[in-house]
Amino acid sequence: MATVTAVSAARDRTDVLIIGAGPAGLSLGLSLRGLGLAVTLVDRQGEAGLADPAYDGREIALSLRSVEILQQIGAWAHIADDEIAPLKSANVINGRSTAALHFDPTAVGEDALGCFVSNHVIRRALYAEQTASGEAALMTDATVVGLSLGAEGGVVTLADGREIEAGLVVGADTRFSAARRMAGIAASQHDFAKTMIVTKAQFQHPHDHVAWECFLPGGALAVLPLNDGQASIVQTFAPAEATRQMGLAIGDYLQAASHRLKHRFGRLTSLSERFAYPLVGVYANEFARPGFALVGDAAVGMHPVTAHGFNLGVQGQAILVDHIRRALKRGRGPADARALGAYERDHRRLSAGMYWSTLAIAELYARESLPAKLARRLLLDAGRRLPTARRLIVKTLTQPLAAH
Numbered sequence: 215m216a217t218v219t220a221v222s223a224a225r226d227r228t229d230v231l232i233i234g235a236g237p238a239g240l241s242l243g244l245s246l247r248g249l250g251l252a253v254t255l256v257d258r259q260g261e262a263g264l265a266d267p268a269y270d271g272r273e274i275a276l277s278l279r280s281v282e283i284l285q286q287i288g289a290w291a292h293i294a295d296d297e298i299a300p301l302k303s304a305n306v307i308n309g310r311s312t313a314a315l316h317f318d319p320t321a322v323g324e325d326a327l328g329c330f331v332s333n334h335v336i337r338r339a340l341y342a343e344q345t346a347s348g349e350a351a352l353m354t355d356a357t358v359v360g361l362s363l364g365a366e367g368g369v370v371t372l373a374d375g376r377e378i379e380a381g382l383v384v385g386a387d388t389r390f391s392a393a394r395r396m397a398g399i400a401a402s403q404h405d406f407a408k409t410m411i412v413t414k415a416q417f418q419h420p421h422d423h424v425a426w427e428c429f430l431p432g433g434a435l436a437v438l439p440l441n442d443g444q445a446s447i448v449q450t451f452a453p454a455e456a457t458r459q460m461g462l463a464i465g466d467y468l469q470a471a472s473h474r475l476k477h478r479f480g481r482l483t484s485l486s487e488r489f490a491y492p493l494v495g496v497y498a499n500e501f502a503r504p505g506f507a508l509v510g511d512a513a514v515g516m517h518p519v520t521a522h523g524f525n526l527g528v529q530g531q532a533i534l535v536d537h538i539r540r541a542l543k544r545g546r547g548p549a550d551a552r553a554l555g556a557y558e559r560d561h562r563r564l565s566a567g568m569y570w571s572t573l574a575i576a577e578l579y580a581r582e583s584l585p586a587k588l589a590r591r592l593l594l595d596a597g598r599r600l601p602t603a604r605r606l607i608v609k610t611l612t613q614p615l616a617a618h
């Protein structure tokens with residue numbers, strides 16, 4: 215049954231309607247608080263699934279910029295200290311080489327690159343803050359099936375036939391966004407033809423909160439360090455091999471992973487089931503149209519290798535709200551064309567280089583051809599010899615939110 219919390223049970227007119235109460239949509243709902251706007255969030259999931267989402271195997275590497283935004287919008291306070299795992303540094307290894315490219319936050323005066331928080335914990339925290347504040351209306355079990363846009367905003371149709379009119383409609387409904395499609399916005403999609411398998415394990419030996427990204431023959435393997443000697447093991451395989459790997463007994467699967475890690479961390483003991491994610495990158499051709507905007511994965515759906523999907527989503531919505539705030543101060547509405555144009559420009563500036571370089575890196579490291587192997591070695595050697603480039607990468611992870 216559909217439920218609506220807060221403001222009104224059957225609002226048919228709202229200032230901002232957000233399709234999707236995932237991390238991006240909920241962050242946007244919270245960022246819009248205090249602006250005097252009527253905000254409605256609509257999600258096809260039930261209330262229980264949104265309030266207390268199940269563990270989904272995703273350990274999100276949050277940049278310091280994202281943490282800052284989550285603090286500003288009140289969600290961070292709902293996350294317990296022991297749910298935050300520091301990311302002290304990161305090593306990247308190419309093939310069977312023992313030399314690692316090391317990313318060290320002390321190079322830019324920080325003591326951590328960021329931290330890991332489970333995706334379900336972030337979602338739960340955002341939802342808790344959303345319902346505690348009660349400023350926005352939240353409609354659950356409500357699937358958006360229609361959208362029409364005009365000069366005065368948009369009209370959204372739900373699966374049960376209800377219609378909601380909004381000055382600004384925002385699509386935050388996954389990388390396979392129906393809203394984006396219904397708004398007539400095309401997107402570049404890149405199917406990596408790879409599947410990522412994630413699972414949580416207890417390590418016998420300490421990981422010292424250092425992340426490892428190993429580009430190994432047969433597919434990449436990453437170790438994401440969590441608290442209490444636990445870690446997430448992330449492996450990427452061709453789809454048929456991923457199906458085979460998912461069919462292995464979990465003990466055999468972890469033993470093979472430990473072998474690929476040269477038993478650096480000793481015995482690995484299973485702490486969760488495995489989750490498989492087919493890898494598809496998406497970049498929308500436009501982030502805004504009159505009366506409409508895209509945020510989160512619906513705008514930019516990243517390959518997880520550079521751990522920037524959520525980070526871009528949470529930073530993108532902050533940019534959108536910043537421009538809406540300025541428009542309201544000048545007496546204009548939330549769908550002000552200049553505000554949406556500025557969001558389009560700024561979010562593209564933030565995300566385009568990141569998206570396309572991530573896509574190139576993911577492709578380069580997925581290939582087993584000789585030129586690809588040579589290019590990888592050159593890239594890592596260059597990285598090792600160029601501390602300035604490494605410092606720049608560390609800086610993009612740690613620097614405070616840039617003013618625009």
Ligand SMILES: Cc1cc2nc3c(=O)[nH]c(=O)nc-3n(C[C@H](O)[C@H](O)[C@H](O)COP(=O)(O)OP(=O)(O)OC[C@H]3O[C@@H](n4cnc5c(N)ncnc54)[C@H](O)[C@@H]3O)c2cc1C
Pocket residue numbers: 233234235236237238239256257258259271272273274275276333356357358359386387388389392393410412491509510511512516518521522523524525526527
């Ligand atoms: C294995 C893995 C690891 C990752 N690791 C990282 C990382 O380390 N760092 C990082 O920054 N990012 C990471 N990401 C990316 C991150 O998880 C995503 O970028 C983020 O979850 C996207 O949030 P979103 O709100 O845009 O979309 P989603 O989380 O997909 O939420 C979309 C919401 O829209 C709702 N919805 C969809 N369609 C409709 C409809 N028609 N009507 C109503 N509601 C609808 C859905 O129910 C859902 O609640 C990772 C992703 C994966 C797969």
